[in-house]
Amino acid sequence: MKHEIKVCMGSSCFARGNMNNLEYIENYINENNLDTELELVGAHCQNLCENGPHIFVDGKNYDEVDEEKLQNILESIK
Numbered sequence: 571m572k573h574e575i576k577v578c579m580g581s582s583c584f585a586r587g588n589m590n591n592l593e594y595i596e597n598y599i600n601e602n603n604l605d606t607e608l609e610l611v612g613a614h615c616q617n618l619c620e621n622g623p624h625i626f627v628d629g630k631n632y633d634e635v636d637e638e639k640l641q642n643i644l645e646s647i648k
């Protein structure tokens with residue numbers, strides 16, 4: 571099954587880290603040849619700005635995603 575990684579691209583999440591997170595995910599997908607397994611999509615503000623930046627994996631919400639959290643998330647779905 572293809573996993574969906576949804577990155578909130580609303581201005582709050584974007585400014586709080588998703589700009590870098592997005593780049594990190596793109597590189598990770600390329601380096602590991604995961605483009606057949608992971609689908610990367612963007613989302614509008616999810617009205618959860620307070621504890622952003624947010625990333626959703628198969629609909630599951632992750633709060634305050636920094637690079638360390640992101641690494642763990644990606645490793646767990648690889």
Ligand code: FES
Pocket residue numbers: 578579580581582583584614615616617618619620622623624
């Ligand atoms: S900008 Fe991401 S929840 Fe609002």
